[in-house]
Amino acid sequence: EAGVAQSPRYKIIEKRQSVAFWCNPISGHATLYWYQQILGQGPKLLIQFQNNGVVDDSQLPKDRFSAERLKGVDSTLKIQPAKLEDSAVYLCASSPRGLAGAFGTYNEQFFGPGTRLTVL
Amino acid sequence: RKEVEQDPGPFNVPEGATVAFNCTYSNSASQSFFWYRQDCRKEPKLLMSVYSSGNEDGRFTAQLNRASQYISLLIRDSKLSDSATYLCVVNAKSSGDKLTFGTGTRLAVRP
Numbered sequence: 001e002a003g004v005a006q007s008p009r010y011k012i013i014e015k016r017q018s019v020a021f022w023c024n025p026i027s028g029h030a031t032l033y034w035y036q037q038i039l040g041q042g043p044k045l046l047i048q049f050q051n052n053g054v055v056d057d058s059q060l061p062k063d064r065f066s067a068e069r070l071k072g073v074d075s076t077l078k079i080q081p082a083k084l085e086d087s088a089v090y091l092c093a094s095s096p097r098g099l100a101g102a103f104g105t106y107n108e109q110f111f112g113p114g115t116r117l118t119v120l
Numbered sequence: 121r122k123e124v125e126q127d128p129g130p131f132n133v134p135e136g137a138t139v140a141f142n143c144t145y146s147n148s149a150s151q152s153f154f155w156y157r158q159d160c161r162k163e164p165k166l167l168m169s170v171y172s173s174g175n176e177d178g179r180f181t182a183q184l185n186r187a188s189q190y191i192s193l194l195i196r197d198s199k200l201s202d203s204a205t206y207l208c209v210v211n212a213k214s215s216g217d218k219l220t221f222g223t224g225t226r227l228a229v230r231p
Binding site: 031109112113 | 128164169
């Protein structure tokens with residue numbers, strides 16, 4: 001089974017430039033997440049989609065970050081304009097549905113390889 | 121105070137050693153707990169869920185102490201391939217599906 005695909009794998013830009021990341025989740029997965037992982041820290045959720053609707057974007061810096069999942073499949077995350085502190089790995093994850101599974105189990109979130117962004 | 125706190129390490133242990141990591145969480149409403157493993161420059165992968173009664177998966181044992189709000193991971197008979205960062209992850213029902221990750225504990229197993 002193919003995993004979560006992300007592109008590009010690496011991106012170097014200058015501050016105030018724009019950048020976009022693409023994610024293709026595992027086929028059939030309704031839930032898609034974007035995380036930001038700064039060096040030395042754990043991933044932080046930016047936005048969660050259920051199909052093409054936003055479930056949680058409370059930690060997305062909406063003045064510069066935007067994300068969409070128009071057809072409920074792949075997704076793009078955009079930063080405009082970028083700041084130095086945006087340097088991080090941007091991880092996309094997907095799961096069949098939300099966290100809660102059947103009979104007290106949990107649905108695993110499968111992560112893609114990430115896009116490493118460097119802002120100079 | 122951070123929502124999920126872990127000792128960043130690194131823990132340097134010889135092959136065959138037993139090593140334990142602890143993690144504390146601040147939200148008493150947290151109800152789902154996990155350990156993820158992240159290799160250097162790779163994505164996180166689920167290692168195991170942590171259930172109230174504790175659970176074991178081969179050489180790995182996870183425990184939950186709700187009264188003290190901490191989670192532990194015990195690795196027995198460490199292998200070189202266990203070298204990685206171990207992320208403690210928590211979910212509170214009030215936050216929907218949001219997973220809150222700790223900063224991770226780095227483990228280095230030496231020959």
